[in-house]
Amino acid sequence: MTRIAVAGAGLIGTRHLDALRLAGIPVHSVIDPDPSAADIAARHGVPHHADLAAALATRPDGVILSTPNTHHRDGALACIAVGVPVLVEKPLAATVEDARAIVAAGQAAGVPVLTGHYRRHQGVVAAARERIEAGALGTPVAAHAMFWIAKPDGYFDTAWRRAPGAGPLLVNLIHDLDLLRFLLGEVESVRAIASNRVRGFENEDHAAALIAFDSGVICTAQVSDAIVAPWSWEMTSHDNPAYPPTDQNALWIGGTHGSLALPRGDLWDDGGRRDWMTPIRRETLTRATPDPLVAQARNFADVIAGRATPVCSGAEGLATLAALDALIRATRSGGVERPTP
Numbered sequence: 001m002t003r004i005a006v007a008g009a010g011l012i013g014t015r016h017l018d019a020l021r022l023a024g025i026p027v028h029s030v031i032d033p034d035p036s037a038a039d040i041a042a043r044h045g046v047p048h049h050a051d052l053a054a055a056l057a058t059r060p061d062g063v064i065l066s067t068p069n070t071h072h073r074d075g076a077l078a079c080i081a082v083g084v085p086v087l088v089e090k091p092l093a094a095t096v097e098d099a100r101a102i103v104a105a106g107q108a109a110g111v112p113v114l115t116g117h118y119r120r121h122q123g124v125v126a127a128a129r130e131r132i133e134a135g136a137l138g139t140p141v142a143a144h145a146m147f148w149i150a151k152p153d154g155y156f157d158t159a160w161r162r163a164p165g166a167g168p169l170l171v172n173l174i175h176d177l178d179l180l181r182f183l184l185g186e187v188e189s190v191r192a193i194a195s196n197r198v199r200g201f202e203n204e205d206h207a208a209a210l211i212a213f214d215s216g217v218i219c220t221a222q223v224s225d226a227i228v229a230p231w232s233w234e235m236t237s238h239d240n241p242a243y244p245p246t247d248q249n250a251l252w253i254g255g256t257h258g259s260l261a262l263p264r265g266d267l268w269d270d271g272g273r274r275d276w277m278t279p280i281r282r283e284t285l286t287r288a289t290p291d292p293l294v295a296q297a298r299n300f301a302d303v304i305a306g307r308a309t310p311v312c313s314g315a316e317g318l319a320t321l322a323a324l325d326a327l328i329r330a331t332r333s334g335g336v337e338r339p340t341p
């Protein structure tokens, strides 16, 4: 049976541990320099290692790397060097260059690298992708993504969350951008404005972007972690019980023959009439889905066992990070920026 170690037992790492248990996948060990991780490991009945090298020496079958972004490169490369498949939390790395190094090393060594863009594992997302590809919206024309949420002051007590690169663009909008890429294809160019006017930290606390896709779709995206509002994937998807649920949507896609609101899965069309006086009707896509972190853990175990391909590979994580990097560059240049190949 595949045994997976979790490196970084913080906010998301502890959720990965629970997801592995729910998926019936044995946990190999918990890796974290913080002494409090020993209790977490004990709760799961597995060894605690203070560093990744010590854990890798005991041969886990895979590692979920849920450490701070700046550690992703070294952690992933250490796993790849000893032939251990690794699922790296998003963003794949702190920089595009580091992400490229991870993907290149994984490909050269033939070691699977996955990225933790867990939304791809949600049933309603898979259903939406199938229906878009089947032409339910006609030709996609436009999209709008919303991430407005209020992070409490205490969230920023952890030093790395105030450090450059830990703002809501890299931490949160990257999820929306990956979802947009999953549903609409590659990003062609980006324009964006960011501001830190609410908290005054080095990182932005809100931003707006205009994203053009290769397909011609034009998307507007809003991101803020300083606004009280019900429109974020976190609050609307109900996939993480930590967030209070709302009955709203966070992503809208419009096409020549219909439109879609997610994650509620409302698919609107007028029966092909394309006539503003014809009543439009709503179909609700089914969202039968396990916890997406559980589905992601199962995909990782299946990839390790050679039974599946990654739902979100390292290369996909790199492409999403490259698109986000273009967006961040656009906030600085004030011009049009393109993802680097």
Ligand SMILES: NC(=O)c1ccc[n+]([C@@H]2O[C@H](COP(=O)([O-])OP(=O)(O)OC[C@H]3O[C@@H](n4cnc5c(N)ncnc54)[C@H](O)[C@@H]3O)[C@@H](O)[C@H]2O)c1
Pocket: 007, 008, 009, 010, 011, 012, 013, 031, 032, 033, 034, 050, 051, 052, 066, 067, 068, 069, 071, 089, 090, 091, 116, 117, 118, 158, 171
């Ligand atoms: N998929 C998601 O929805 C999601 C949500 C939150 C965070 N994340 C990502 O997960 C990662 C961790 O975020 P978090 O909010 O859980 O952070 P966190 O600060 O809560 O936890 C990070 C943990 O890593 C440990 N750590 C630090 N250096 C380490 C090392 N060298 N080896 C092992 N452990 C080490 C820390 O002690 C801490 O316990 C980040 O990349 C973040 O972007 C993803």
